[in-house]
Amino acid sequence: MIVPWIGSALLCWLGLGLTANTFILGVQSGPSLAAELVKDLLRPERHFAGLDQPKAVSLLKRDFGVGVTASDGRRLHDLVVEKGYRRALDLGTARGYASLWIALAMKKTGGKVITIEIDPEVAAIARENFRQAGLDSIIDSRVNDALAEIPRISGEFDFVFMDLGAPLNKKLLDLLYARIMPGGVIAAHNAITLKFGQADFLNAITSDLNQLTTFIPTFSGGISLTFKKASSIAAAHP
Numbered sequence: 001m002i003v004p005w006i007g008s009a010l011l012c013w014l015g016l017g018l019t020a021n022t023f024i025l026g027v028q029s030g031p032s033l034a035a036e037l038v039k040d041l042l043r044p045e046r047h048f049a050g051l052d053q054p055k056a057v058s059l060l061k062r063d064f065g066v067g068v069t070a071s072d073g074r075r076l077h078d079l080v081v082e083k084g085y086r087r088a089l090d091l092g093t094a095r096g097y098a099s100l101w102i103a104l105a106m107k108k109t110g111g112k113v114i115t116i117e118i119d120p121e122v123a124a125i126a127r128e129n130f131r132q133a134g135l136d137s138i139i140d141s142r143v144n145d146a147l148a149e150i151p152r153i154s155g156e157f158d159f160v161f162m163d164l165g166a167p168l169n170k171k172l173l174d175l176l177y178a179r180i181m182p183g184g185v186i187a188a189h190n191a192i193t194l195k196f197g198q199a200d201f202l203n204a205i206t207s208d209l210n211q212l213t214t215f216i217p218t219f220s221g222g223i224s225l226t227f228k229k230a231s232s233i234a235a236a237h238p
Contacts (some may be wrong), residue, residue, distance in 0.1 A: 002207050010194075010228065013090050014085050014219070017233045023130075023237045030063060031125075047070040047071055047072075047073070047074040048060065048061065049066035050072070051104060053104055053107065053133070053134065053135070055132065055133050055134045055181040056100055056104055056133035059100065059129060059132055059133045060073065060097070060100055060101070060133075060158050062098075062237065065094075065095075065097035065098065065188060066094045066095050066097070066127075067190065067220055067221060068098045068163065068189060068220060069161070069218070069219070069220045071101075071218060071219075071220070072098070072101075072189070072218055072220055072223060073097065073098060073101030075216065075218075075223065076098065076101055076102055076105070076161060076187060077101045077102065077104055077105040078105075078225075079105075079187075079225070080105035080106065080109060080111075080159055081105045081108050081109060081187070083158070083159075083183065083185070085105075085106075085109060085111060085158040085159040085184070085185075086106065086109050086110060086111030086112070086158060087111055087112065087155065087156070087158055087159070087181075088106060088111060088112070088113040088114070088156050088157065088158075088159040088160070088161070089113075089114050089115075089116075089150075089153075089157045089159070089160045089161070089176075090102055090113055090114070090115035090116070090160075090161050090163075091115075091116055091146045091160070091161065091162045091163065091164050091172060092116070092146070092162070092163040092164040092165070093115040093117035093122070093124060093126045093141065094117065094119065094122060094124060094126065094163075095115060095125050095126050095127030095129060096115070096125070096127075096129045096130055096139075096141075098161055098163065099113060099115045099126065099130070099139055099141075100129065100130070100133055100135060102159070102161065103130070103133075103135040103138045104135070106138050107135065107138055111138075112138055112139075112140060113138060113139045113140065113141070114139075114140045114142065114153060115141050115142065115144045116143075116144060116146045116149050116150075117137060117141070117142070117143055118143070118144065118145050118146070119147060122144045123141060123142075123143045126141060127141050146164055146168075146172070147168070147171060147172070147175065150175055150176065152173075152174075155179075156179045156181045156184075156209070157179060157180060157181065157184060158180070158181040158182065158183070158184035158185070158186075159184060159185055160176055160180065160184075160185070160186045160187065161187045161188075161189070162186065162187065162188040163188075163189040163190075166194035166197040166198035166201070167189055167197050167198060167216055168199040169188050169201035170198065170199045170204060171201040173184055173186065173201055173204055173205070173226075177228075180228045181228075182228065182229070183227065183228070183229075184227070184228050185225055185226060185227045185228070186205075186222065186225075186228075187223055187225050187226075188201070188223065188224045188226075189220075189221060189222075189223055190219070190220055190222060191215050191216075191223060192217055192220040192222030193221035193222060194214065194221065202224070206227045208238060209230070210228065210229050211226050211227065211228065212226070212227045212229070213225065213227075
């Protein structure tokens with residue numbers, strides 16, 4: 001456990017920047033990440049425990065995620081269930097791996113997922129995966145440039161997952177921030193490994209006092225979670 005702990009602490013420190021705060025974060029998160037690595041090696045099935053949708057689970061066990069892992073998917077799933085989120089936006093469908101994890105959670109909360117993919121051929125693969133998983137009625141799959149499609153969608157969201165590419169994250173944040181519900185969250189993949197391609201986004205989510213941001217130093221690149229407080233919503237919508 002010591003070697004993974006030190007390695008994960010260094011990963012977080014080097015990934016987020018060589019500061020005292022990130023070193024402390026790395027040391028604090030090191031044990032949990034090291035434990036996660038060991039558990040993944042000894043109990044690879046653990047991420048699927050307690051899930052009651054066998055078709056979806058069977059599909060997810062094929063591990064067709066692009067960057068997003070089963071560990072990441074389960075983290076997002078559990079967050080949605082814990083918070084009771086019901087209106088999700090998934091940006092960058094790819095073949096639908098993260099979308100399925102989110103949809104599994106939405107099935108429990110009674111919610112829906114809108115997912116956007118720019119490549120129609122890839123989106124067609126995702127839609128077939130959704131059908132095979134038996135979750136296509138929960139997922140609204142759209143083919144378009146996300147920056148063009150988002151303004152066409154009415155209403156607010158309580159859960160957003162961004163995995164379009166780090167350089168676009170700040171534009172997406174600007175486009176969506178006012179539409180996040182009280183207590184809602186924007187999750188972004190690759191917060192650590194692609195740090196230098198999104199300095200403006202990372203600065204924005206760590207400098208606003210109305211936000212609480214946590215970096216999760218997963219081995220797939222890190223996920224940032226930016227929760228929006230009720231007070232900031234009230235200011236945006238008097």
